[in-house]
Amino acid sequence: MNAIYLSGTGNTKHVVTLLLDELGMDSRIYPIESPDVLRAFEDDELILAYPTMFSNIPYLVRDFINSNQEAWKGKKVFLITTMGLFAGDGTGCAARLLKKYGAEITGGLQIVMPDSIGDCKALKKTREQNKAIIDKADLRVTQAAKLIREGNYPGEGLSFAAHLAGLFGQRLWFYNKTTGYKDKLKIDPSKCIGCGICAKNCPTQNIRIENGKAVASAKCTMCYRCVDYCPKQAITLLGKTLYEQPTYERNSK
Ligand SMILES: Cc1cc2nc3c(=O)[nH]c(=O)nc-3n(C[C@H](O)[C@H](O)[C@H](O)COP(=O)(O)O)c2cc1C
Numbered sequence: 001m002n003a004i005y006l007s008g009t010g011n012t013k014h015v016v017t018l019l020l021d022e023l024g025m026d027s028r029i030y031p032i033e034s035p036d037v038l039r040a041f042e043d044d045e046l047i048l049a050y051p052t053m054f055s056n057i058p059y060l061v062r063d064f065i066n067s068n069q070e071a072w073k074g075k076k077v078f079l080i081t082t083m084g085l086f087a088g089d090g091t092g093c094a095a096r097l098l099k100k101y102g103a104e105i106t107g108g109l110q111i112v113m114p115d116s117i118g119d120c121k122a123l124k125k126t127r128e129q130n131k132a133i134i135d136k137a138d139l140r141v142t143q144a145a146k147l148i149r150e151g152n153y154p155g156e157g158l159s160f161a162a163h164l165a166g167l168f169g170q171r172l173w174f175y176n177k178t179t180g181y182k183d184k185l186k187i188d189p190s191k192c193i194g195c196g197i198c199a200k201n202c203p204t205q206n207i208r209i210e211n212g213k214a215v216a217s218a219k220c221t222m223c224y225r226c227v228d229y230c231p232k233q234a235i236t237l238l239g240k241t242l243y244e245q246p247t248y249e250r251n252s253k
């Protein structure tokens with residue numbers, strides 16, 4: 001079983017890696033932005049994983065699914081989403097699309113991890129609380145791996161009730177946020193030192209360095225990687241102030 005994932009701040013990458021370790025399968029794992037990501041389709045069974053964003057799929061993942069329509073035909077796909085609190089049908093959103101392209105959905109897993117939005121006060125937790133969330137998540141992933149090994153794939157986020165919860169809980173009210181933030185990244189030139197970390201790591205190549213400063217285009221998929229890794233705290237997206245820079249590495253220590 002090969003895996004394809006988007007992970008802005010490391011949570012989703014951790015969950016996928018742990019699940020594959022626990023399954024003990026001979027697997028290859030590809031970040032969605034990797035140039036050889038299509039090699040994942042060499043296997044008939046796949047994992048597709050991403051962070052939930054407003055009970056929806058990040059646009060980069062949706063575009064990836066749509067632009068590889070033929071490749072999904074006949075594939076068995078297990079969906080994973082990570083979330084800060086509530087995903088509704090975070091896996092179901094991708095499942096419906098993939099089924100349209102002929103994939104068989106084998107199951108879904110929705111795992112609570114620390115919140116990745118560093119520039120909003122809501123959902124902020126202490127380092128200890130975040131570590132406890134990760135420990136609980138690890139336990140859930142281990143249990144899910146056991147079920148999968150027994151052939152009982154979990155179906156989290158795939159039911160009609162989850163669909164309604166995702167739609168009315170968030171998607172209807174926040175739809176403009178997932179589609180309208182491609183050009184909303186804010187970089188403070190007075191803080192930026194032009195180190196290029198953001199440009200090098202952005203999965204959509206949305207940032208370039210011009211005259212020694214980072215400049216953003218209009219392709220942001222809201223993954224928060226640049227925001228949470230900038231050494232000068234120069235970047236914000238949804239908010240105007242950076243309260244913390246949450247990443248899996250920092251939260252798991
Ligand atoms: C733009 C954005 C929107 C988000 N929306 C939700 C949401 O609707 N529900 C939720 O529980 N978590 C939400 N989160 C939190 C992330 O899904 C969660 O922290 C995830 O584990 C991050 O994974 P990553 O580190 O792999 O990027 C959101 C995060 C971002 C950046």
Ligand code: SF4
Pocket residue numbers: 187191192193194195196197198199213214229230231232233234235
């Ligand atoms: S990571 Fe921060 S300091 Fe470095 S180029 Fe990007 S915005 Fe500037």
Ligand code: SF4
Pocket residue numbers: 008185201202203204205206207216219220221222223224225226227237
């Ligand atoms: S600009 Fe930043 S938040 Fe947007 S996709 Fe790139 S790394 Fe992610």
